[in-house]
Amino acid sequence: MANQTDTRTWPELATGLxxxxxxxxxxxxxxxxxxxxxxxxxxxxxxxxxxxxxxxxLRISTRQGESPEA
Structure with missing residues (x-):
């Protein structure tokens, strides 16, 4: 299992999700x-x-964007 730490703030929760x-x-x-x-x-x-x-x-959606070309 991945290394886990306690979530202490709302931004940490959002980032982890x-x-x-x-x-x-x-x-x-x-x-x-x-x-x-x-x-x-x-x-x-x-x-x-x-x-x-x-x-x-409430809907939360994610999608991985493409990297911009150099």
């Missing part, structure tokens, strides 16, 4: 109906939270 899906013609679809989640501002135990509300569909 993108890296794992790129070049695999992957698509993830989530459908939400009155979904609510409290998003922490950090990984600290006393971090503040923001309430996110979601309805509808």
């Amino acid at each position: 993108y890296d794992n899906l790129t070049g695999r013609d992957a698509e993830i679809s989530y459908e939400f109906d009155n979904f609510e989640v409290n998003i922490p501002s950090s990984t600290a135990p006393d971090s503040e939270h923001a309430l996110w509300k979601m309805n509808g569909t």
Whole structure:
């Protein structure tokens, strides 16, 4: 198994997801109906939270682009 480290920030999570899906013609679809989640501002135990509300569909797609020619 690949070397794994703990994800500590939202950008690290997004980068890891993108890296794992790129070049695999992957698509993830989530459908939400009155979904609510409290998003922490950090990984600290006393971090503040923001309430996110979601309805509808969220699609994440990746595709590996071609390298520009020199």
